[in-house]
Amino acid sequence: MLEHVTVLELHGVSKVYKTGTFGRGSTLAVDDVSFAVRPGEVVSLIGESGSGKSTIGRMILRLTNVTDGSIDYEGNDIALVGGRALKGYYRSVQGVFQDPFSSYNPIFKADRVFRLIRSEYFADVSATDWRQRIDASLHAVSLNPRDVLGKYPHQLSGGQLQRLLIARALLLDIKILVADEVISMLDASTRIDVLNLLGELKQRGLGILLITHDLALGNYISDSAVILRQGRVVERGTTAKVFDNPLHPYTQELLASVPRLDAKWSDETVSDLPDVASDVGVGALVEVEDDHFVASVAGASS
Amino acid sequence: MTRYLARKITIYLLTFFVAVTIDWAIPRLMPGNPIDGLISRINADPAASEELHGFFTKSFELDQPLWKQYVNFWWGLLHGDLGPSIAYVGSRVDELIWAALPYTLALLVPAIVLSYIAGNRVGAMAARRKVLDNTVLPVAYVLTATPYVFLALLLAYFVAFQWQLLPVSGAYDFSLQPAWTPEFAQSFLSHWILPFLSLFLVSFGGWAIGMRNLIIYELEADYANYLQSLGTPNRLVRKYAYSNAVLPQMTGLALALGVIVGGALVTEIVYGYPGVGSLLLTAIQNRDYFLLQGIFLFIIIGVLIANFVVDLLYVVVDPRTRTGLQGQQ
């Protein structure tokens, strides 16, 4: 099922937000970001709030436009995909969002998300055939149809709601899934089931962009990792290399700050703990070892 | 802060430009020749209507190309020349309005300011005490639902006619001339009270309800919870809730100015109070178009200036606008 040609590639993508009335002011949210996502691979896009990671997710899903650079899917720029072709693009690339309760229109039943897909894409499919497809995709995300169909969103748990959204995407037999902080609002115990589900889907050939601020989750199921800081990529490469041998000071700082269960924080006194030095320059990406890129740190010895 | 005020000024200038354009365009966009329409409604005898026809054509300059008319209209406006009055033959529109304006302001400004202050105070108290909430609020609902004209009629009928406590019609006794004498002041006040009261009460109702709901909303805010968790006495919590609730009320004041001005005009007519309102009634009854257009422009300018004053007060009350950050819309 793996087509070598199917790939989602970002080339030097940037995003500038207009602010103030009539857009006189502007802020640079994403600055010259490039990476690719292939079917059968999980790429984790890791960054703190304000790093622009969600903006990148929305640009890939055509929910907001790219200021410059391009996002190509199967070789052609998605910005040029219009009208009917856009619906075709959404058959291969779908998204799941952070807040399960904000992803459902509260006044309708939860499985209305399936009806939306049906009316737009599968109007000609017979009712029984459609019901079978729903049962199959619910089974694929280990949900029991009796538990979830016909219920209002607030009668289901966050974990069930997120898996329902993944089932919705599977109905379209997609190639690439953008998962934007899908587990950050779930309880720890249900969080891991959703992650394992993403792992299974990867093995069945799905390409996944996992957007998260949680390094431990990024490390758990991703094949390659992209570390983002204030809109720029500071380090990128095979997950094991990036996590085991972090080269950029920001990545090192992040890994040192993550609270772990097997080691205590190194105990410098609180007051001299600098917020991450903002003056660390971020130059172009240099390939330091096979599939391990680091932004050249102006002046500082790497 | 300058950014905040600059934006507001652009809106007001644009509004003034649109209003003047509307004022200029309406008579000229009417179907058919506006002058025939005007004269037919004045139903003067044929000879007079012929002479009026020439008079109108010249003053409207309908023979000129449209853009020329527009430029001349602005030129005249900027020189304060709003054209002649038909109802009061021989006097100019701007003179009439300048003469009537002081009486309207004497009614309007105190009514707006006092009703705003009193309404907010009472609304805040009602949010605190249940007994007030169940007595003052229903009254406030009735007041704010009452049309200005009806409250004016009720007060006029009972206080003036039935109980003969206060005079009606005119701003002072006919026998007197405006002068800084206690006698004139006493007569002026006795004529002023009823129109002021009817204008004050209706607006008061609106502010009381608004503030009561806003205070309840603010008392649920996070900063109020935090202060109460630290054992802060209710006096300080309420003080903060009040100062936060005043901000949306200020925006509300700006929006309500148009309605209150309309109310003042109508109240003047009920009491025969010699302000712009009475001028308006005669202008309508006599189809005095120049006077109508003049009154329209004065109302617009007045409301725009009042809005700007409220914006200035808002900058004083909401410090965040002073720190260059965007205050509340």
Add this chain to the structure above:
Amino acid sequence: MSLTVDDLRVYYRTLRGDCHALDGVSFAVADGEIMGLAGESGCGKTTLGKSLIRLDGRMRYVDGSVALDGEDLPLRDDRAMNDFRFRKVSIVPQYSMSALNPIRKIGKMTSELLESRGIDATDLRPELERRLKLVGLKTDVLGMYPIELSGGMKQRVVLVISTLLDPSLLIADEITSALDVSSQRAVSKMLVEFRDRGFVKSAIMITHDLAVLYQVADTILVMYAGKLAEKAPAETIIHSPRHPYTRLLLSSLPEVGARYETTRLAGIPGRPPSLIEPPTGCRFRDRCPLASAKCAEEPPFVDVAPGHQVACWNT
């Protein structure tokens, strides 16, 4: 003994009846102890935190008592409780980002707050400035409005204000959740330093993040569906927990380094019970792998080792 809680019970009204948010909890916090209070959403940890200082809205005390430094807290008498609030027991709320009055400068609000509690603000001014510097904030923060500060800065300002009167007990509710990793570490370590410098005698740190608690808390109390599951020193809870819920909870946390291919982790099936009509007996019964007939009866919260209490028949 700094804080002792005895069979505390707090319910709150919802549209569908009374929610038994806190259903009889008893524990103690010693002087100088930072107790981590962990549990998933809806387990009652925030309600417990609030019940020690000020319940809000539709919550009400049903039963139980709380003693602080040997003195019974007048929980049900809001006015009498004011004397204890801020001086003896204080809180850094979950909503610290919006806890500061938006239209007052921070310095002015702090002095008005102190004056309203009968404290001379000018006396405390030097101490306030010293503590602001301690948490890495410049003193001209006092002249700024909340809107001008970042999330992390607001969190630190609220921490300094809440502990200004050196309370005996500080309740820190989810103070790290909304922060980035780097400022999360900074704020957590500040809490420890405030305890070390005696600004607070003891503290309860409420969070769902067991990893943060392992870094800073002396002991950890795990709650489940309105009841206590287990309390023990942090080291014991993280590395040798006895209660099945704690064990399953820990096993579902991906460690930095755990990989999907090598160490497949598992979540806990099912959902916590609704607290509107809570089930009898142990509330973890229908999700627990060790559940037996005995669990139909509610397990007492008892010592299984010095300083280690568990509520489970089959530990």
Add this chain to the structure above:
Amino acid sequence: MSEVGHTESVSTGSAEISVVLVDEPERRFGSEVAHFAIRNTKFLIGLSVVLFFLVLAIVGPWLTDAEPFEFGFPTGEPPSSEYWLGTTAPGQDVFAQFVYGLRASFVVGAVAGLVAATIGMAVGFTAGYRGGVIDDVLSMLTNVVLVIPTLAVLIIVSAYLSVSSLLGEAVLIGLTSWPWAARAIRAQTFTLTSREFVSLARLSGRRGGKIIVTEIAPNMSSYLFLVMILLFGSSILIAATLDFLGLGPANVMSLGLMLNLAVSNAALQLGMWWWFIPPGIAITAIVGGLYVLNVGLDEVFNPKLRET
């Protein structure tokens, strides 16, 4: 107008977990709304007042064969068993004028309310959903029309346009009183558009217009209903003022026109209270009833408001 929606605070990371999952959304749907509505005293009082006058407006004209402008009745009679609301100075039946006037007020309220609501929704939804430059332009337009006093514009327009029909007056009022509704709807649309279920609808291949109709508007149905009620009430007030000034249709009897005729025929001096008090009370009661009905419904739709 308090926010309709079950979580207000914007999620800033995982702190949101306990807030979202613990308290179930307090909003209510279909059947529940009716269940709580009939128990809300404010709603019941407001509804009964409005319904009373509505029935009177419908049934009234059939109870009397007198015409509002018909003369030939005794002059200046106080209310009696024969003339329930007495007669006017020139000898007209006040009760006939009153019930026909009521009908006119309800018509103007409904039509003007509908016109204003339609424009308000169109501007509000477009500005709220589209955002960007379109939003800036529409908001600027809204602010401009908002500042210009409705009455001033209506004075000028009706002076020239010689409004002849009730419908004409209602449309005019509607055209000038939509801005605050547009602002309210824009703010509500703006928050809903940032919700993720709108993005999900776009990912399902739906485009702008359809999303507004199927996703955003139904979510605001209770909010739109409240806006409609307030527009209905304010239109009646404006119409009464216009008719009192003599700028309304001269050939249609309205409550405002009754007040105009009463004042210009010295009803106050002659002590003929029955000529101007009933129309005034009717307007106040209808508008007041609508406001109270609105507050009651607001409490039903958003139970978070403190139960006073």
